[in-house]
Amino acid sequence: MASPLALALLLPPTLLFLSSVWCLFSNYLIARNVGLPIIIVPISPENPLWMILARHILPIVQYIPFGNGYFSRFCHVGWEFDEKSKSHLELGDAFMFVTPGKNWVYLCDADAIGDINRRERQGEFARPVELLAMLDVFGPNLSTVHGQDWQRQRKCTAATFTEHTNAVVWAESLRQGKQMLEYWKLAGSAGVRSTAKDVRTLALDVLVKAGFGKSFDFEGSGKMRKSNGPLSYRDALGLILHNAIPIFALGPRLLQRLSFVPGLGRLGEATVQFKKYMVDMYEESKQNPQIRGAQGNLLTSLVQASVEDKLISQEEVLGNMFVFNFAGHDTTAHTLAYTFTLLAAHPEVQDWMAEEINYVVEGDDPLQWSYDLFPKLNRTLAVLYETVRLYDPLLSIVKGTENQPARLKIGEKEVVIPAHTRVILNLNALHSHPRYWGDDGLEWNPSRWIQVAPGDGPSIDREQLVIPVAKAFIPWGEGMRACPGKKFAQVEHVAAMTAIFRDHYVVPVNQAGENDAQARSRVLDVVKDTGMLLLLQMLHPERAALEWRKRA
Incomplete structure (x- = not known):
């Protein structure tokens, strides 16, 4: 029988693992209704620890059969540079990352990107300033505020x-x-x-x-x-x-x-x-x-x-x-x-x-x-x-939907981007x-x-x-x-x-x-x-x- 100390040590990582699995599953159900190709990424691209360690870990695990090699292709910081437009030629102008954090839509369609940039002024597809909160080290600035503060x-x-x-x-x-x-x-x-x-x-x-x-x-x-x-x-x-x-x-x-x-x-x-x-x-x-x-x-x-x-x-x-x-x-x-x-x-x-x-x-x-x-x-x-x-x-410009879903025409297809979704303008692919x-x-x-x-x-x-x-070219x-x-x-x-x-x-x-x-x-x-x-x-x-x- 495991000791109380061992149980106490195992409980936090076990709960974290189960929580991640549940969030991943929930996000998958949401993504499945969008109608875009799906790539399951078991670790969020926003995970700071993974951002630091990915390059060192991937050479060890890249041969593990997971998602037709998608794990080694997409689960590291900088994959966009390695892929260029290859992933979009393979999967289409837009595809979705399903992660334990948020879902991410990667986009390589010039007309759709232009539409997003125009609609940001109307309050849609806003830049998620929380990703840049680290830039507040000396005070609030143009990169970390939004709304009226940003306009001022x-x-x-x-x-x-x-x-x-x-x-x-x-x-x-x-x-x-x-x-x-x-x-x-x-x-x-x-x-x-x-x-x-x-x-x-x-x-x-x-x-x-x-x-x-x-x-x-x-x-x-x-x-x-x-x-x-x-x-x-x-x-x-x-x-x-x-x-x-x-x-x-x-x-x-x-x-x-x-x-x-x-x-x-x-x-x-x-x-x-x-x-x-x-x-x-x-x-x-x-x-x-x-x-x-x-x-x-x-x-x-x-x-x-x-x-x-x-x-x-x-x-x-x-x-x-x-x-x-x-x-x-x-x-x-x-x-x-x-x-x-x-x-x-x-x-x-x-x-x-x-x-x-x-x-x-x-x-x-x-x-x-x-x-x-x-x-x-x-x-x-x-x-x-x-x-x-x-x-x-x-590598990219990050936009997103906040509390409301947003319609977006991608090529000849109109899709509904769910609320709380990152929308990534994939510059390397676009360029x-x-x-x-x-x-x-x-x-x-x-x-x-x-x-x-x-x-x-x-x-x-x-x-x-x-x-x-x-x-x-943006x-x-x-x-x-x-x-x-x-x-x-x-x-x-x-x-x-x-x-x-x-x-x-x-x-x-x-x-x-x-x-x-x-x-x-x-x-x-x-x-x-x-x-x-x-x-x-x-x-x-x-x-x-x-x-x-x-x-x-």
Whole structure:
């Protein structure tokens, strides 16, 4: 007979198991009435423990016969990148995950997705803000509120992303790009393995300039300044962004209490120091209206909305400043890392882009290049579009039904999405489906975005950037919840490419016995070795050593 202690230990996991089985069965009964293909997923994609452990457990259990292999295909974070449009070609434009948590509808239909984005403004298919509650670490913000609070904050924050801000981003990205290139050239023929780290520094420096009006020179390899004193603005923010997961999991207050744990002390200090900097700058801008008008950065714009317009609280200013930096840092950095590595493997695209840059830009000093040049760099922007099409840092956009079911037309069929259901706009599938992108949809080909208008004169003057299927390309989202920093990101990427590739090009460093073609193929394998951590990123970018050379 089992002892009372053994029973006490077995009771909680047994009850949890039975509860999960019951919820899974109940959700299956609900899903069966929808009429979409069903995939049974015994662990909820929202389970935080499974999100962390799945990659380590799946190699062990992938051969267990469960649901025709669906367990190993769909039960891990990042399966959308692995599948691309394959699952939708197999199962249809929409299918359902039945889980012990909520049911999930995965959607790859451009018209239906457009309908969802339009109807969100009417209160349907709202973004489930509870999934982003972790972003509240410094205060309520645009990502974690809804309803009237969202509308109020949106009004304030939209005003911060102006053409003035974009001009600042342009100039700082050119400066940082020039300095980063000079650092990379020092490596010579040995090449640079720190590309992914270095672009994080560039992205951070641009954010600090545009967000706080503080300027720093580029420092290579992502190394923090050595200092025994308090962290600087940039270093505190950089440490926070680089360690976002433990901050979200533990929160700033618990981090400070765990300062005795190796590695957490400095991180706890960074959260305290960063908030202090934001509060000090808030108070400084609040007391001095001339600072707000003179600097015109994101922080001072939000302070104006708080102090003069009385639309946003101090806590909301701090919360939005953090979430803007968080949302704009890793997404930009990972995209830049992908772009540089892909360009190294595609010299023909480098030449094509450099031809445009040299045609548009005059003068040798990037610091003198006007923001007015940005709209003319269509090929350079096309390189960004093609990169985020295939390597969007966000695998999907999550919407959902709340207390009421909602009708949705998917292709020629109308279905009723039950209440309390996640609706997933599957970006990886949408951005690669042959219906929208043709048979070469999995190939990285930036020229697909460029069309030449009829007329006289050089064809490069008549080139236009055209989105092949507008509704099938939404890397920054669409509708009322679209990313407000969309143009910010585009300007930063194009400026960095312009500063670096005008006079230089990049090649993979050949390993022993390799020719150039083999080296390029190996670098593409590094790109394909991609997975989902906090965002989609290359798992081992340091394996691609890149050499920078001056154009003849």
